[in-house]
Amino acid sequence: VNVDELISLNRYNVDEENAHIELGDGNLEALDAAEFEKLVRVCPAALYKIDENGVRSFDYAGCLECGTCRICCEDSIISKWENPNPTMGVQYRFG
Numbered sequence: 158v159n160v161d162e163l164i165s166l167n168r169y170n171v172d173e174e175n176a177h178i179e180l181g182d183g184n185l186e187a188l189d190a191a192e193f194e195k196l197v198r199v200c201p202a203a204l205y206k207i208d209e210n211g212v213r214s215f216d217y218a219g220c221l222e223c224g225t226c227r228i229c230c231e232d233s234i235i236s237k238w239e240n241p242n243p244t245m246g247v248q249y250r251f252g
């Protein structure tokens with residue numbers, strides 16, 4: 158069993174109205190490059206991405222609520238990090 162298989166077992170109730178994580182003022186390209194690259198490296202769900210053209214993306218929908226990005230960058234480029242509303246977010250299906 159690998160980590161990707163375990164993560165794929167999870168279910169997510171995505172709060173489309175309220176992103177529980179936000180970056181800067183919402184313009185990902187304006188964020189400090191070194192800080193964004195940290196997020197790409199640390200997120201276990203690989204939700205922070207830089208594509209082959211250097212374009213950045215972030216999708217909170219698959220968040221595992223581990224808090225790693227918060228610890229890493231709350232003082233720099235993460236402008237909001239809250240737990241999702243109680244009926245929202247990840248439901249773990251293993252372990």
Ligand code: SF4
Binds near residue numbers: 178201224
């Ligand atoms: Fe990724 Fe964890 Fe941050 Fe969610 S809380 S975006 S899973 S690092």
